[in-house]
Amino acid sequence: MNSVAVKILEKTDNNAVIQFNNVSRQYVNALRRLAISEVPTFAIDDLVILENSSVMHDEAIAHRLGLIPLRTDLERFVMPHDCDCNSTLGCSNCKVLFVLDSETQDKTKVVLSGELISEDEIVQPVSKKIPIISLAPGQKIKFEAYARLGIGKDHAKWQPTSVAVVKDGADENESILVIETNGSLTAQETIMESIKKLSSKISKFENLVESLNRAK
Secondary structure (H helix, E strand, O other), X not given: OOOOEEEEEEEOOOEEEEEEEOOOHHHHHHHHHHHHHOOOEEEXXXXXXXEEOXXXXXXXXXXXXXXXXXXXXXXXXXXXXXXXXXXXOOOOOOEEEEEEEEEOOOOOEEEEHHHOEEOOOOOOEOOOOOEEEEEOOOOEEEEEEEEEEEOOOOOHHHOOEEEEEEEEOOOOOEEEEEEEEOOOOOHHHHHHHHHHHHHHHHHXXXXXXXXXXXXX
C-alpha cells in the first residue's frame, strides 16, 4: 500500500497550493467545499443609518458594506449562536462595531473603507481603498455597522475564499488543492480550519454509526 504524502508547493499569506498523494480525492474535495462554505469569517451584517443625504439607498449601502472583506480573528470570537450572551444584540465576544461619519462641502468625495473605524484592532477591512459611496458637495453619511461571524453557505459575504479548486496531479493518485483567500483569513488559517471541520464531521459520523450498532 502506497504511503500518504502531503506537500506544500506554494504558500503566501493569501495563496496555497498543496499536493496530496494517495489521499482519496473525496477528502481533498471535502476540504475545498468546507473552505468555501463552513469556515467562518467576519462580515458586516447589521447597519444603523444615522444620517444619509446621498442619492444611494440605505439598503444599497448595507449591501456594499457586507461585501467588504474583514480581517478575522477566530481565536477571540465565537459564532453568535455559540455565544454565552444569548442576545440578539450580541456582545464583545461575538460582534464588532464599526462607525463611519463622512461629509464633503466643496467637491465630490469617494468614501473608502479606510474611513471605517473599528472598535477592534484586528477586525479591520483588509484594504483601505474599497469604495463605499460617492458624496456630492453638501452630502453626508453617518452610520453604525455591526459585524459578526458567519459561514459561506448562509451568504457569500462570509466566504473566505476567492478561489478553491482541486486539480488532477501527475498521476491518478495525486490531487492538487488550490486555495486563494480574500484576506479575511490567510490561506493557512483557512485550510487548517477546514481540516478541523472535516475531522469533527468524521468523528460525529463515527459516533452515529457506533450508536446505531449498539441499538441493534
